[in-house]
Amino acid sequence: xxxxxxxxxxxxxxxxxxxxxxxxxxxxxxxxxxxxxxxxxxxxxxxxxxxxxxxxxxxxxxxxxxxxxxxxxxxxxxxxxxxxxxxxxxxxxxxxxxxxxxxxxxxxxxxxxxxxxxxxxxxxxxxxxxxxxxxxxxxxxxxxxxxxxxxxxxxxxxxxxxxxxxxxxxxxxxxxxxxxxxxxxxxxxxxxxxxxxxxxxxxxxxxxxxxxxxxxxxxxxxxxxxxxxxxxxxxxxxxxxxxxxxxxxxxxxxxxxxxxxxxxxxxxxxxxxxxxxxxxxxxxxxxxxxxxxxx
Amino acid sequence: xxxxxxxxxxxxxxxxxxxxxxxxxxxxxxxxxxxxxxxxxxxxxxxxxxxxxxxxxxxxxxxxxxxxxxxxxxxxxxxxxxxxxxxxxxxxxxxxxxxxxxxxxxxxxxxxxxxxxxxxxxxxxxxxxxxxxxxxxxxxxxxxxxxxxxxxxxxxxxxxxxxxxxxxxxxxxxxxxxxxxxxxxxxxxxxxxxxxxxxxxxxxxxxxxxxxxxxxxxxxxxxxxxxxxxxxxxxxxxxxxxxxxxxxxxxxxxxxxxxxxxxxxxxxxxxxxxxxxxxxxxxxxxxxxxxxxxxxxxxxxxxxxxxxxxxxxxxxxxxxxxxxxxxxxxxxxxxxxxxxxxxxxxxxxxxxxxxxxxxxxxxxxxxxxxxxxxxxxxxxxxxxxxxxxxxxxxxxxxxxxxxxxxxxxxxxxxxxxxxxxxxxxxxxxxxxxxxxxxxxxxxxxxxxxxxxxxxxxxxxxxxxxxxxxxxxxxxxxxxxxxxxxxxxxxxxxxxxxxxxxxxxxxxxxxxxxxxxxxxxxxxxxxxxxxxxxxxxxxxxxxxxxxxxxxxxxxxxxxxxxx
Numbered sequence: 001x002x003x004x005x006x007x008x009x010x011x012x013x014x015x016x017x018x019x020x021x022x023x024x025x026x027x028x029x030x031x032x033x034x035x036x037x038x039x040x041x042x043x044x045x046x047x048x049x050x051x052x053x054x055x056x057x058x059x060x061x062x063x064x065x066x067x068x069x070x071x072x073x074x075x076x077x078x079x080x081x082x083x084x085x086x087x088x089x090x091x092x093x094x095x096x097x098x099x100x101x102x103x104x105x106x107x108x109x110x111x112x113x114x115x116x117x118x119x120x121x122x123x124x125x126x127x128x129x130x131x132x133x134x135x136x137x138x139x140x141x142x143x144x145x146x147x148x149x150x151x152x153x154x155x156x157x158x159x160x161x162x163x164x165x166x167x168x169x170x171x172x173x174x175x176x177x178x179x180x181x182x183x184x185x186x187x188x189x190x191x192x193x194x195x196x197x198x199x200x201x202x203x204x205x206x207x208x209x210x211x212x213x214x215x216x217x218x219x220x221x222x223x224x225x226x227x228x229x230x231x232x233x234x235x236x237x238x239x240x241x242x243x244x245x246x247x248x249x250x251x252x253x254x255x256x257x258x259x260x261x262x263x264x265x266x267x268x269x270x271x272x273x274x275x276x277x278x279x280x281x282x283x284x285x286x287x288x289x290x291x292x293x294x295x
Numbered sequence: 296x297x298x299x300x301x302x303x304x305x306x307x308x309x310x311x312x313x314x315x316x317x318x319x320x321x322x323x324x325x326x327x328x329x330x331x332x333x334x335x336x337x338x339x340x341x342x343x344x345x346x347x348x349x350x351x352x353x354x355x356x357x358x359x360x361x362x363x364x365x366x367x368x369x370x371x372x373x374x375x376x377x378x379x380x381x382x383x384x385x386x387x388x389x390x391x392x393x394x395x396x397x398x399x400x401x402x403x404x405x406x407x408x409x410x411x412x413x414x415x416x417x418x419x420x421x422x423x424x425x426x427x428x429x430x431x432x433x434x435x436x437x438x439x440x441x442x443x444x445x446x447x448x449x450x451x452x453x454x455x456x457x458x459x460x461x462x463x464x465x466x467x468x469x470x471x472x473x474x475x476x477x478x479x480x481x482x483x484x485x486x487x488x489x490x491x492x493x494x495x496x497x498x499x500x501x502x503x504x505x506x507x508x509x510x511x512x513x514x515x516x517x518x519x520x521x522x523x524x525x526x527x528x529x530x531x532x533x534x535x536x537x538x539x540x541x542x543x544x545x546x547x548x549x550x551x552x553x554x555x556x557x558x559x560x561x562x563x564x565x566x567x568x569x570x571x572x573x574x575x576x577x578x579x580x581x582x583x584x585x586x587x588x589x590x591x592x593x594x595x596x597x598x599x600x601x602x603x604x605x606x607x608x609x610x611x612x613x614x615x616x617x618x619x620x621x622x623x624x625x626x627x628x629x630x631x632x633x634x635x636x637x638x639x640x641x642x643x644x645x646x647x648x649x650x651x652x653x654x655x656x657x658x659x660x661x662x663x664x665x666x667x668x669x670x671x672x673x674x675x676x677x678x679x680x681x682x683x684x685x686x687x688x689x690x691x692x693x694x695x696x697x698x699x700x701x702x703x704x705x706x707x708x709x710x711x712x713x714x715x716x717x718x719x720x721x722x723x724x725x726x727x728x729x730x731x732x733x734x735x736x737x738x739x740x741x742x743x744x745x746x747x748x749x750x751x752x753x754x755x756x757x758x759x760x761x762x763x764x765x766x767x768x769x770x771x772x773x774x775x776x777x778x779x780x781x782x783x784x785x786x787x788x789x790x791x792x793x794x795x796x797x798x799x800x801x802x803x804x805x806x807x808x809x810x811x812x813x814x815x816x817x818x819x820x821x822x823x824x825x826x827x828x829x830x831x832x833x834x835x836x837x838x839x840x841x842x843x844x845x846x847x848x849x850x851x852x853x854x855x856x857x
Contacts, residue, residue, distance in 0.1 A: 046699070128797065192393070193353060193356065193357050193361075193393050193397045194356070195353075195397055195398045196349070196353050196397055196399060197335045197411065198335075198397050198398075199346075199353060200334075200336075200337075200350070201334040203346070203349060205853045222342070225338070229334065
């Protein structure tokens with residue numbers, strides 16, 4: 001069985017190590033202070049796709065990502081780890097998209113490049129928006145089944161997939177027919193590392209959008225390689241390429257409006273000051289014993 | 296995200312800032328002849344160096360995010376002995392899976408066998424990085440290096456059979472030591488007999504202290520010539536675990552490198568293939584195997600020194616006493632600065648050695664396919680000699696430094712360092728073996744002493760131009776005088792007793808010069824280390840010179856205990 005799999009991935013600012021300069025005074029993300037990374041749960045998603053590729057030789061795994069030129073880094077990164085290729089969905093018209101406009105663009109692109117897709121796998125949510133809406137919305141727009149919070153694909157045969165999903169206080173095993181959309185939880189297996197042969201092979205991969213303005217592949221160092229090895233040119237899709245309706249893209253297609261951004265400081269709900277006196281120490285011990293924290 | 300390669304700028308410096316690198320790439324890539332056959336092969340020098348950098352980035356990532364976080368658990372669990380087999384600590388399997396997914400096996404092997412065709416210098420860097428994360432795991436992983444010996448001396452059929460398997464992640468071991476044959480490998484007694492009926496060799500007997508002894512592919516030193524008692528009766532064999540016949544009798548309980556199973560093996564009529572020619576097992580093949588392994592231990596030692604430095608400085612910045620971080624105190628500063636100086640000097644020596652090894656090995660390899668030109672033959676001879684002279688220095692000095700650095704790292708931790716909660720205790724235990732296995736420091740001295748007496752180290756020092764630093768020039772003068780005096784005494788026992796001192800003096804001067812060169816190119820990275828190291832070296836050289844000056848043949852008896 002050969003599957004056609006699309007992995008949805010996003011380049012995000014690394015919000016896990018936030019410093020004091022993470023936000024601009026205007027309340028937007030200060031991208032220069034936060035390195036751009038592969039959204040962590042999308043890596044878990046990629047691993048699930050690559051495991052299916054290991055299991056079913058001939059399966060193709062392609063990454064679809066929406067963003068500016070530099071977002072193509074996630075396609076390369078996925079290829080280093082085992083993906084076959086991918087597309088950068090990029091256009092000014094996509095800018096400012098909320099989850100609805102994003103899922104419209106992604107779904108439209110999938111219909112265009114891979115109408116017979118068997119599985120669409122993405123991370124549960126991105127660490128910059130934390131909505132967990134894009135995966136489910138893509139499924140709705142394509143009219144596909146969906147399984148969210150996936151932890152492990154248990155089996156796939158006769159067009160039927162069995163999945164273990166994470167739920168509050170436990171796990172649930174569910175089945176679905178293909179094709180479908182899976183969103184993968186961070187508790188799923190971590191992604192395999194980059195393979196060094198693939199890194200050396202694909203290191204020069206570029207999407208046209210990444211080239212310096214006014215240049216072509218012919219102007220690059222090792223230009224001859226781009227003619228000899230077509231895989232070095234990454235797929236790129238514009239709004240027009242996928243026949244997307246401009247009214248449903250980007251800012252125009254985004255009903256979400258940010259009304260206000262507030263900076264908050266986390267504070268402990270209650271705090272207690274103890275001295276080193278015997279009385280305080282004994283008091284603390286009694287309290288910890290009573291709450292079964294110790295003993 | 297942490298990365299054990301990109302976080303340590305000094306490693307990258309060694310790969311990029313050396314004129315020998317260009318020659319190494321040229322020889323190793325043979326005019327970039329693979330570029331149209333293999334998609335991953337480099338197009339030119341810059342492309343090759345860029346690929347090396349990216350490969351090490353992957354190594355550094357895996358070590359920071361998989362190997363190092365697993366190190367404590369692997370150390371605590373250790374391997375298990377079950378039904379004559381080894382089961383690694385559970386997280387060792389995680390480490391191996393990550394290395395295999397990344398394709399970090401058979402790193403120096405040609406691409407046609409599935410290898411990465413990387414220079415020894417790059418492999419050495421990978422080795423150092425893995426060791427900094429977990430020196431015990433480094434042991435298992437770096438035994439892939441044994442494949443070099445099979446590649447050099449095995450026949451084409453054996454190469455095609457075994458090398459691709461190692462490139463896919465099968466592990467190796469070198470089965471040399473026996474209960475009565477440790478440093479003295481000439482005494483190896485494991486019996487190899489030819490089985491006429493089945494047209495193969497059979498191994499019978501036992502081996503001891505075999506690192507990763509339940510590996511997939513073993514290189515075994517055995518006595519093929521019945522009735523002989525010395526090294527000339529020994530041959531090298533390949534044992535394939537798929538054939539069966541070798542069981543693990545026990546796993547040793549060791550002070551350190553717990554992740555690495557050290558096995559006692561029993562061979563029961565185990566089927567084996569002869570590797571290379573009969574009788575050359577010890578005198579040619581094991582010597583080659585050992586030289587590779589010694590460079591590996593030098594890299595392992597540098598990795599441990601880096602780990603010791605990381606732990607020491609992190610603790611000293613964090614720990615407050617008398618109202619300030621202890622790193623503010625000169626007594627602590629000196630310990631940490633000395634660790635860094637020994638680390639940087641030892642690393643410079645490590646990579647200089649690796650580059651020499653690369654050039655001679657690449658030329659030797661070219662020589663297998665075509666006749667070398669007279670210039671190439673001369674170059675091969677020169678670098679082979681340099682590699683031979685530098686390997687015992689790199690192994691001996693770095694392993695002693697790893698121990699000293701680990702000791703100082705615990706000292707920086709004070710009482711906490713003696714508790715088992717901090718990583719420094721594992722580093723300390725793991726470092727201890729480095730100056731023992733693959734030839735003790737005393738045996739490194741034996742391997743090196745001829746280059747003292749025949750003046751080769753003096754020539755090398757001269758070629759590095761010691762006169763550009765007055766302190767190094769003065770050390771050189773003292774060293775040359777000591778060598779002359781010992782030679783004049785013309786007494787073998789006196790020379791043997793002086794050897795370690797002369798060896799260290801040569802090493803101190805060579806490391807000072809290598810670090811000087813680094814400091815000249817990158818003062819921001821090496822300026823301080825160089826100054827600190829030269830002070831240490833001056834004091835060491837003076838100490839040895841004083842010790843040697845007072846040594847006469849009449850004193851030799853004082854060293855003999857009844």
